[in-house]
Each structure stands twice: as C-alpha cells, then as structure tokens.
Amino acid sequence: MNLQERIARRQAARGQTGIILDRDVLSPTVHREEPVGRGSVLEQLLDAVEPTFGRGFPESFAVVGPPGSGTSAVITALFRSLTTTLGETTGTIGTTTRAGSGEPTTWFIYVDARRVSSAFAFYRTVLSIMTADSVPTGGVGTEELRDRLVSHLEPHNRRAVIAIDHHDEPETITADRVQELLDPVAQHTTVVPVGQSPPPTWEDTIIEVPPYRRHELTDILTERVSSGLATGAIEHHHVREVAEWADGNAHNALTALFTAATLASQEDQPALKSTHLERGKADVPDECIHLDRTLSLPETRQQVLCTLLALESAGIKTCQQPIRELAAAIAERSALTAGTVKRFLYELADKDVLTRVPLEVGGSGRRPSTIEPRFPPIAFQTLTPVNE
DNA sequence: GATCCACGGGAATACACGGATG
C-alpha cells in the first residue's frame, strides 16, 4: 500500500464510528499484496520463473493446493511483483528482459477462469492485458481475436506466461482448452494451471501449496484485523479460536471473521462478541464454496441468489419449498420468467453453488427437491454489487 | 463523413423429451 492509499483510507475512515476501518482488508475475496506465511512456496515459484531473469523462458508448471490454502494469493502476488519489479512503465502487466526496449518481451498474465469461460473471453482477457488499445467486447468473431493475439506475439518474438487460476472448477475454462486455444502461439506461451489438482495427464512440474498450519492462519487473521478493524475491536483469543475452527482454510476463517465484523458493525457494537463470532462461523456452510465463485457469477444469477435469500427473511421457509415454487416466488420479484429462474436454479445446483435436497412429499410423479446455499449468505449479501 | 446493415457472441426463453415415482 502506498502513501496515497493510506491517506485515502484515513479520509474514508474519518467520521466513521464503526469498528470496520477497511472492508477490503477483511474481505475473503481480496488478496493482500504480501502473502503471509508462504515463504517456501514463493521460493519454489521463483525457481520456476527464474529463467525469465536471464534471457530464457520458463517451463510449464502447475500450482496445486487444497481450498483456502492461498494458491490464488501467492500466484497473484508473484505475478504482480514480477510486473512491478521487472516491468516497464507501460502500466501493463509485463516485464522486459532487455534493458532499454520500451516494450515488454515477456508478459506475466493472470487469468481468472471463473470469469473466463469461453474462447472469446479468453482471447479478449489476454489481449486487453497485453495491448494498450481497447479490445472489442463483441461484434467481432473469435477468430479475429485469435489472429490479433498471434500477430501480437509472433512477429516480435514476444512471450507470455499465462496463469490460469481455478481451471478445475465447474464451468470454468480448462487448462487443456487453454493449451488448445494457445496452439497457434505455443512457442511463445507458457501455461501455469492453478487449482486444487493438476490438469489430467499433467506431466510437468507441480508446486504443492500445503494447507495453513494453525499459527500461520492466526498470523494471517491478526494481520488483517490489525489494519481492517478498529483498535481493541477483537480479542486475540477470538482470533485464535477462529483459526483453530477453520482447520487451515483461510477462506473459511476470513469469511467467519468478516461476517462477525459485519454483524457487530450493523449493531453499532464497539467490539466483536462471542455471539457475533458464533454466527459468523455458522454462516459458513459445510463444504462451503469460495465466496468469489458467487461474486463472479453473471449479475442475473447473483440477483436470483439475493432474492432467494430475501425469501427466507420474508418468512418463507425456503428449505421446505420445491424448486418450482421457489422459482415462481423469485420470478414474481424479478424481471425474469419463472421458467428462466427454474433453469438458473438447476444450473446453479449443477455448479455446486446450491445444494439440492430431496423433499419428502406425497402425491404422484417424480419427487421434487429443494435447494440450500453452499456459500456464506451474509457475506454474499454484504459483498454482492446487485444488493444495493 | 454519415448512415445502414450484416454478423458474431452471449444471454434469456421456450420447448420437448427422458426418467422417476405412485
């Protein structure tokens, strides 16, 4: 964080009486610039990209770690640092290996597969990072974008190291697909898959990110609350308890803490109480998916999820209603048709954003099921832009 | 140079069919 950002934060915090000084610092979906407690992993990653510091080009490597182990955090921090340390002043994510040349010759490009599912979107993302001029959002064919990418790399002998994060989640673009899309420029690109497992049939280097140990997670939480919460807003033993409960999963720990802080703030409390932390932990469902998976969904889907959660607070027992009924109730409160909402709900269940639970009802015909969120509802409602 | 239009991608919607269940 630079001085300007610090000043901006002070300005924003001024007059604010709540305990939350900086929501972004507490948010489970925002990575810190300097990852805590991942020193040895960073060393391994630096070994892997080492050739770039000379005139070489790194071999492919995959980054693998369980949920909440900080794989995204380390890779974004690394790519960001490589860009600012080695990069030119072009403002793009890129690095030059030749002193004096204005253009980067090797780019480090981070692609979030959650937000890139089509070939078109992939080419567009990569191009808009590499080029200064704007890339069309539509009205042009996928082949056109591919040709632009080829002519950007090939004639100038430029190269790109492309991290493809979350390649192994439902509905995201796969590492294999990315390789395929980069086939025309295979000599100029290195793909770095980042996820919970390596791509099938992966034979190159794998860098494993272990789950956080308890004290490491405590350190992470302590660092976050020290700049995100007002002084004295949380007792240290509460931080340790959350770290213990989360069992190495930083996402779950941060989500519980964020939710607790949000609740305490809404109640205008000067500090987090045990009840807030209990509710924060309870808001994280079993087998919880990452909050960012819900926040990267299209706006309409987030709207549907918001309305679904609102039904519950409107007194409708959503856990007892069949999907058909829920879809009708949601459609009534939105611009979408019931058929479309039904489609969305099944689709979201298919992507593990919702869990389908069979209902016990009489009558003939196939048994209906209902749905339950597999994401933290309070944190989602707080962070989703459609809920404003 | 202004206007028009065809095209591509993507989202919303409709629809039909397969399958589970009493």
Add this chain to the structure above:
DNA sequence: CATCCGTGTATTCCCGTGGATC
C-alpha cells in the same frame, strides 16, 4: 399408466462492432 420433475437444446433477442454504401 399418469404425472410431474429435471435436463438438453433450439430459438429468439439484444447489443457492440466494423465494413459497405451512398
């Protein structure tokens, strides 16, 4: 067999783009 759920897919709509046309 009747009924209704769940899913795959065709169709329609919308919007941005960029080339054709005048």
